[in-house]
Amino acid sequence: xxxxxxxxxxxxxxxxxxxxxxxxxxxxxxxxxxxxxxxxxxxxxxxxxxxxxxxxxxxxxxxxxxxxxxxxxxxxxxxxxxxxxxxxxxxxxxxxxxxxxxxxxxxxxxxxxxxxxxxxxxxxxxxxxxxxxxxxxxxxxxxxxxxxxxxxxxxxxxxxxxxxxxxxxxxxxxxxxxxxxxxxxxxxxxxxxxxxxxxxxxxxxxxxxxxxxxxxxxxxxxxxxxxxxxxxxxxxxxxxxxxxxxxxxxxxxxxxxxxxxxxxxxxxxxxxxxxxxxxxxxxxxxxxxxxxxxxxxxxxxxxxxxxxxxxxxxxxxxxxxxxxxxxxxxxxxxxxxxxxxxxxxxxxxxxxxxxxxxxxxxxxxxxxxxxxxxxxxxxxxxxxxxxxxxxxxxxxxxxxxxxxxxxxxxxxxxxxxxxxxxxxxxxxxxxxxxxxxxxxxxxxxxxxxxxxxxxxxxxxxxxxxxxxxxxxxxxxxxxxxxxxxxxxxxxxxxxxxxxxxxxxxxxxxxxxxxxxxxxxxxxxxxxxxxxxxxxxxxxxxxxxxxxxxxxxxxxxxxxxxxxxxxxxxxx
Amino acid sequence: xxxxxxxxxxxxxxxxxxxxxxxxxxxxxxxxxxxxxxxxxxxxxxxxxxxxxxxxxxxxxxxxxxxxxxxxxxxxxxxxxxxxxxxxxxxxxxxxxxxxxxxxxxxxxxxxxxxxxxxxxxxxxxxxxxxxxxxxxxxxxxxxxxxxxxxxxxxxxxxxxxxxxxxxxxxxxxxxxxxxxxxxxxxxxxxxxxxxxxxxxxxxxxxxxxxxxxxxxxxxxxxxxxxxxxxxxxxxxxxxxxxxxxxxxxxxxx
Numbered sequence: 001x002x003x004x005x006x007x008x009x010x011x012x013x014x015x016x017x018x019x020x021x022x023x024x025x026x027x028x029x030x031x032x033x034x035x036x037x038x039x040x041x042x043x044x045x046x047x048x049x050x051x052x053x054x055x056x057x058x059x060x061x062x063x064x065x066x067x068x069x070x071x072x073x074x075x076x077x078x079x080x081x082x083x084x085x086x087x088x089x090x091x092x093x094x095x096x097x098x099x100x101x102x103x104x105x106x107x108x109x110x111x112x113x114x115x116x117x118x119x120x121x122x123x124x125x126x127x128x129x130x131x132x133x134x135x136x137x138x139x140x141x142x143x144x145x146x147x148x149x150x151x152x153x154x155x156x157x158x159x160x161x162x163x164x165x166x167x168x169x170x171x172x173x174x175x176x177x178x179x180x181x182x183x184x185x186x187x188x189x190x191x192x193x194x195x196x197x198x199x200x201x202x203x204x205x206x207x208x209x210x211x212x213x214x215x216x217x218x219x220x221x222x223x224x225x226x227x228x229x230x231x232x233x234x235x236x237x238x239x240x241x242x243x244x245x246x247x248x249x250x251x252x253x254x255x256x257x258x259x260x261x262x263x264x265x266x267x268x269x270x271x272x273x274x275x276x277x278x279x280x281x282x283x284x285x286x287x288x289x290x291x292x293x294x295x296x297x298x299x300x301x302x303x304x305x306x307x308x309x310x311x312x313x314x315x316x317x318x319x320x321x322x323x324x325x326x327x328x329x330x331x332x333x334x335x336x337x338x339x340x341x342x343x344x345x346x347x348x349x350x351x352x353x354x355x356x357x358x359x360x361x362x363x364x365x366x367x368x369x370x371x372x373x374x375x376x377x378x379x380x381x382x383x384x385x386x387x388x389x390x391x392x393x394x395x396x397x398x399x400x401x402x403x404x405x406x407x408x409x410x411x412x413x414x415x416x417x418x419x420x421x422x423x424x425x426x427x428x429x430x431x432x433x434x435x436x437x438x439x440x441x442x443x444x445x446x447x448x449x450x451x452x453x454x455x456x457x458x459x460x461x462x463x464x465x466x467x468x469x470x471x472x473x474x475x476x477x478x479x480x481x482x483x484x485x486x487x488x489x490x491x492x493x494x495x496x497x498x499x500x501x502x503x504x505x506x507x508x509x510x511x512x513x514x515x516x517x518x519x520x521x522x523x524x525x526x527x528x529x530x531x532x533x534x535x536x537x538x539x540x541x542x543x544x545x546x547x548x549x550x551x552x553x554x555x556x557x558x559x560x561x562x563x564x565x566x567x568x569x570x571x
Numbered sequence: 572x573x574x575x576x577x578x579x580x581x582x583x584x585x586x587x588x589x590x591x592x593x594x595x596x597x598x599x600x601x602x603x604x605x606x607x608x609x610x611x612x613x614x615x616x617x618x619x620x621x622x623x624x625x626x627x628x629x630x631x632x633x634x635x636x637x638x639x640x641x642x643x644x645x646x647x648x649x650x651x652x653x654x655x656x657x658x659x660x661x662x663x664x665x666x667x668x669x670x671x672x673x674x675x676x677x678x679x680x681x682x683x684x685x686x687x688x689x690x691x692x693x694x695x696x697x698x699x700x701x702x703x704x705x706x707x708x709x710x711x712x713x714x715x716x717x718x719x720x721x722x723x724x725x726x727x728x729x730x731x732x733x734x735x736x737x738x739x740x741x742x743x744x745x746x747x748x749x750x751x752x753x754x755x756x757x758x759x760x761x762x763x764x765x766x767x768x769x770x771x772x773x774x775x776x777x778x779x780x781x782x783x784x785x786x787x788x789x790x791x792x793x794x795x796x797x798x799x800x801x802x803x804x805x806x807x808x809x810x811x812x813x814x815x816x817x818x819x820x821x822x823x824x825x
Contacts, residue, residue: 405663
């Protein structure tokens with residue numbers, strides 16, 4: 001027997017960055033918002049014992065419990081998809097704040113090129129530059145149109161930074177000054193300047209100084225304690241939804257937050273969404289929450305899964321290229337970096353912050369000529385100092401043993417003498433890469449889980465080789481005694497950590513035939529349903545995605561407010 | 572249903588707020604001129620008056636370590652793990668190896684709990700052999716993998732050297748472990764390299780996790796690599812050259 005609750009103006013599904021921003025903006029405008037979060041509540045106080053690498057980084061304290069839900073993976077459609085039984089390649093967050101809790105705080109804007117990637121590539125290189133099965137498309141929004149929303153997210157989060165010399169135009173400076181520069185950052189800056197590149201300080205959501213945002217939320221400065229990624233911040237210095245937007249929504253008295261509420265279906269009559277069905281995981285009770293507007297703000301995989309399980313939108317068919325739900329899944333190409341070993345220098349590698357580092361965009365987007373290259377787009381190259389914790393960081397030269405006497409000697413010797421340059425390679429979509437429902441495996445409630453079909457392509461292999469070469473050159477210029485870098489990218493492997501930047505599946509665009517949502521993230525097929533998150537990216541750029549997720553969430557919030565007044569399609 | 576606007580959170584006693592202010596002041600973590608309500612304001616007061624007894628860094632100060640007892644392994648299994656992990660992370664001129672750091676106790680305790688039971692892994696059937704890129708697809712849990720693999724290691728050792736694993740020389744033990752690591756042993760039950768990788772990663776965990784987990788004895792694992800452990804702030808040194816800082820554990824926060 002399903003319990004039916006009174007109708008609300010808006011229900012949001014998943015309370016991380018997307019859900020938190022939507023809730024804050026809508027409740028400020030007087031709308032009543034119900035927030036359904038399947039995980040638990042979170043507070044800064046939870047992080048009293050957070051400097052625990054084993055619990056948080058190795059045992060995944062803040063991540064989704066895979067025993068209840070995972071996804072299945074196969075490299076291609078001929079292979080049997082099997083469940084990701086343990087964590088590896090990426091880490092899904094759960095609980096209040098979602099993945100916005102355990103991120104590093106690197107807050108980049110995508111390049112103007114990203115938003116009109118197809119037309120800009122054809123304009124400069126001709127149609128043949130794009131492989132036949134590469135399904136890049138323009139986003140249905142330009143950089144200039146999304147810029148004000150980037151600005152809004154950055155002011156809300158207090159981003160510390162300096163202007164990217166090769167990035168899109170900014171309407172205003174970053175709200176706080178750049179982070180401090182450690183000695184390795186200075187070395188990277190000097191080396192890249194010498195090579196005529198354009199280094200700048202990574203834009204950081206770990207505050208460089210104390211800051212009060214336009215909503216009146218005050219936060220303290222980062223202490224460079226070295227526990228960011230996979231951890232929550234005990235100072236609240238790292239912007240996350242719990243210390244920024246959620247309290248703003250709560251203060252209005254119009255936000256009804258319900259944790260332990262696992263949404264299983266979007267309810268609809270074929271034309272309009274009527275609400276959602278969820279299970280209270282503490283009691284097992286099934287509950288219907290009717291709403292005028294439904295907003296999906298969960299992670300990439302679950303946004304797509306909810307639509308497919310609710311039979312909303314046309315599922316993507318890789319054999320015809322038709323349909324939109326599950327289309328254009330993309331990832332990130334991060335293995336093309338370089339590691340440098342310094343015989344005569346020692347660094348404070350244990351210290352750092354998630355977004356502490358220097359970066360160049362000389363090989364990102366279309367900032368360089370691709371005429372004679374076998375790939376398009378690129379990625380940023382960065383030197384970060386995030387705090388190398390001891391279980392997970394035991395750098396040894398590539399040709400040395402991985403256990404025993406020699407391993408111990410090398411790892412102890414090199415730990416504070418090793419620096420790395422990382423590449424954040426863009427990931428472009430292909431006809432064969434998509435998300436759909438797995439025919440065999442289910443979650444804890446018996447609902448089908450997502451099936452991912454994905455592998456690296458020639459584009460990725462060429463891109464990774466290129467960035468590995470450039471990274472090695474910079475590392476040599478920095479004075480490393482020995483440099484290691486990737487030789488071949490190899491196949492995509494779900495067992496080793498690479499990046500949590502999964503994108504696509506419910507993509508935005510200007511045309512309802514080729515995209516699922518318009519540029520307000522409103523479903524083409526269902527006016528009162530919005531789908532917010534990196535699921536809306538038609539491809540993944542050469543950057544961390546959170547700034548763009550945040551900007552799109554502010555854009556969607558504006559759209560929902562408009563829609564709730566006049567009830568019309570927004571694009 | 573839990574509401575965020577929980578009054579309990581907002582109502583803090585005057586004394587608590589005072590002690591927090593004292594923390595901010597005493598610890599020198601300048602937060603600028605702002606009245607910081609939301610965050611530092613909600614950080615637990617670190618400077619609790621009734622601080623636990625200071626941790627001792629003095630190795631000669633011998634007290635009984637009551638966590639050094641077994642909740643999972645048999646005595647024989649424990650001795651094998653103790654010997655095998657010492658080969659992976661041996662004692663040398665830099666300092667103690669896995670044995671002295673308590674790594675086998677660490678592994679024993681981990682296998683007895685949720686990690687040993689794969690409590691947060693997806694363990695639903697059906698089970699199929701997968702491709703390497705798809706990761707572990709077995710139905711055995713870590714606790715069972717250890718039990719089976721240690722038995723296999725023992726019989727392999729008997730077969731190869733006519734001796735049990737713990738009676739072998741270091742070189743012989745290394746040879747056995749190498750054969751497992753490189754899948755040169757043919758087993759029907761578990762993947763030899765899969766077991767070795769698990770043993771290796773759990774050895775590093777035992778060497779370098781906070782001592783609260785029974786390994787990394789006296790923080791000596793950290794000390795060997797100049798890892799300062801649980802520190803509140805590096806603001807003062809982040810712009811500086813390398814600095815050796817004595818380690819602190821999470822015990823400091825009790």
